[in-house]
Each structure stands twice: as structure tokens, then as C-alpha cells.
Amino acid sequence: MMAVPRRGGTAGDFPTQGPFSPELTVVVPTYNEERNVPRLLAALDEALDGVPYEVVIVDDASADRTLDAAAGVPIRGRLRAVRKPARTGKPSSLAIGLAHAEGRHVAFIDADMEYHPRVLREMLRAAAHADIVAARRRDRRPLPRRLTSTGARLLTKLLVPELRRLGDPTTELVLARRGALDGLEGRLTHIKPITYALLDAARRGLRIAEVDVDVEPRTQGTSSFRPRWVLAYARQLMDMSNWLLPKYIAVALAAAAVARALSPILGAASLAVSLALRYAPLRRHLRLPTLLAAEAASTTAKLALMPLAGPMALAVAAALEIALIAALR
Numbered sequence: 001m002m003a004v005p006r007r008g009g010t011a012g013d014f015p016t017q018g019p020f021s022p023e024l025t026v027v028v029p030t031y032n033e034e035r036n037v038p039r040l041l042a043a044l045d046e047a048l049d050g051v052p053y054e055v056v057i058v059d060d061a062s063a064d065r066t067l068d069a070a071a072g073v074p075i076r077g078r079l080r081a082v083r084k085p086a087r088t089g090k091p092s093s094l095a096i097g098l099a100h101a102e103g104r105h106v107a108f109i110d111a112d113m114e115y116h117p118r119v120l121r122e123m124l125r126a127a128a129h130a131d132i133v134a135a136r137r138r139d140r141r142p143l144p145r146r147l148t149s150t151g152a153r154l155l156t157k158l159l160v161p162e163l164r165r166l167g168d169p170t171t172e173l174v175l176a177r178r179g180a181l182d183g184l185e186g187r188l189t190h191i192k193p194i195t196y197a198l199l200d201a202a203r204r205g206l207r208i209a210e211v212d213v214d215v216e217p218r219t220q221g222t223s224s225f226r227p228r229w230v231l232a233y234a235r236q237l238m239d240m241s242n243w244l245l246p247k248y249i250a251v252a253l254a255a256a257a258v259a260r261a262l263s264p265i266l267g268a269a270s271l272a273v274s275l276a277l278r279y280a281p282l283r284r285h286l287r288l289p290t291l292l293a294a295e296a297a298s299t300t301a302k303l304a305l306m307p308l309a310g311p312m313a314l315a316v317a318a319a320l321e322i323a324l325i326a327a328l329r
């Protein structure tokens, strides 16, 4: 960690005498953002006029002059930077930033100006009545990026009931009371750490508020987005939903095989055995009415479609059952 020396002799308006206790720490992960960081800092400083704040930049061994560019911007808040020796990614950078944050509130914001820092002011206001404030995005980025984003959002709502009531659980911008994030430093390992933080808050019964924000496409520098992040998020989704779907599919297949073997002896009662075999190992994750509704819908679909679609009916019925298991929990 280093305090970034400032050119132009400005010492900042806030850290005058005694310990500096900022109202807000803004954590900014950077990788090759020399063109954006000065714009971001200037916009932050303007947006946070009158708020004692600090910025913690966590730079991942950028190949350009990101940190020098940051040091050249005179701002009123305190600027600190962590220069990591090697690139280990944005999630671990947020965790490092959080560990260094000394503000009463902490915000994470990207350096690329897709979210304009002026929204932080409104989020800080909203934090008076909430533990964590999430930016609900109105997306103006190009269609392919928007589609990935929308897909991730919808799947998250389908698979993670605790996040269903949020408009945008996959947002990349939050502002929280520092205390609401205590203990998260070591657990921000997923590709979308902010979504994980929101889930953690929801599970602990903390108050989550949302504020609308426009997202503009980046105009400077290059995106770090990689298609493999999509796969990494699919994994995170499984994790956040306790791997219910893969578990359910495995258990349902095993139960169906047992019920089939028993059906000559037990007749229709083998259906009850099949249901019991599915419910028993998963009852912590699944309510009985959910299982019964999914089974009823899938059987109806199978019977109705069989004459028209033959074996396809089995696939449709299975997909319906799985979707209902996810949606009704």
C-alpha cells in the first residue's frame, strides 16, 4: 500500500490534522486504465464535493502508466494505491481494496466510466436507510454485451431465490456500510464478487436498496471482458444456488430408476417411492409442494405431448420439471 504522492502540492482538503476518518472509501480496480483513471478521479472529486472521501486504487500490474496518471490528478480526497506484483484479477483486487478501506461506507466502481461517479452521491444518500445500495443498471452498451448481461440477470433471479426481488442482482456497482461487508474480504473469490456480497447481505437479513443508473459504453481503453467469464459465472451461479439443479437431476434419475424397477411389484405406489427418494436427500433445499407441483406439471406435459412429439415429450417434460424446481423454491 502506498499513499500516492501528488503533483502540484495539493495535500487534499480532508486529511488535515489527526487521523482522517472518511465518510466514503471508493475502491477502483484497474488494469491498463491510464486513459480513464484521470477522468474518473476528476469526476469523482466533483461528484463528492463536501464529502470526506478516499480512493483506493488496486492496480493489477498494468503495463501502462495507470498509477502515474492517477497521481497527476489533484483531488480533495485522499488517494491511496495498491500495486499488485502480478495480475490476479478484479475479484481479488476488490477484496484487497476492501481490506484497506477506512471509510464508514465503501463503494466499488469500475475505472472505465461506464457508471458515472455522480451516482455515488445518490447512493450515499440512499445508504442512510440501507446497509447496502446497489446500482440498478439502465444499459446502453452494445447489444451483445447487453444480452450477456440480461441473460446473467435472469438466470440469477431464476436460480437464487434470495436475489429474486432485486432489479439487478448482477450489477457491478454497490455502495455499502463498511460494517455490512465485514468478514467478506476472504470470500470475494467469485467472478462476480458484488453479486456474492448482495447474496450474503440478503441471507443475513440486511437492508438492500437499489438506485437507477445509466450505463454507457466505455469510450477509452480496452475491455478486459473474456467469454470465459460467462462460464465462470455459470459456476458461481451453481455455487450460490447450492448446486441444487445438478443435485436434483442426479437424484431424480436415480429415483426414477428405482421406481421403474419397483413398479411391477408396487404399481402406482412406486410413484410415491420415487417422490420420497427425491425429496429425502434434498429437503433442505426443496419444499414438498414445489416437488409435487413440478412432478404434476411434468407428468401432464408428458401425457399431453406424447401423441404429438413422441420422445421429445420426455425432454420437454424434464426441462419443465427442472425449471419449476428452480423457480418455485
Ligand SMILES: Nc1nc2c(ncn2[C@@H]2O[C@H](COP(=O)(O)OP(=O)(O)OP(=O)(O)O)[C@@H](O)[C@H]2O)c(=O)[nH]1
Pocket (backbone or CB within 6 Å): 028, 029, 030, 031, 032, 033, 058, 059, 060, 087, 088, 089, 090, 093, 109, 110, 111, 112, 114, 141, 145, 218, 222, 223, 224, 225
Ligand atoms: N485490478 C484489476 N482490475 C481489472 C482487471 N481486469 C479488469 N479490471 C478493471 O475492472 C473494471 C472492469 O473491467 P472491464 O474491462 O471494463 O470489464 P467489463 O466492464 O466486465 O467489460 P465491458 O463491458 O467490456 O466494459 C475496470 O476498471 C478494469 O480496469 C484485473 O485483472 N485486475
Ligand SMILES: [Mg+2]
Pocket (backbone or CB within 6 Å): 110, 112, 114, 218, 223
Ligand atoms: Mg467495463
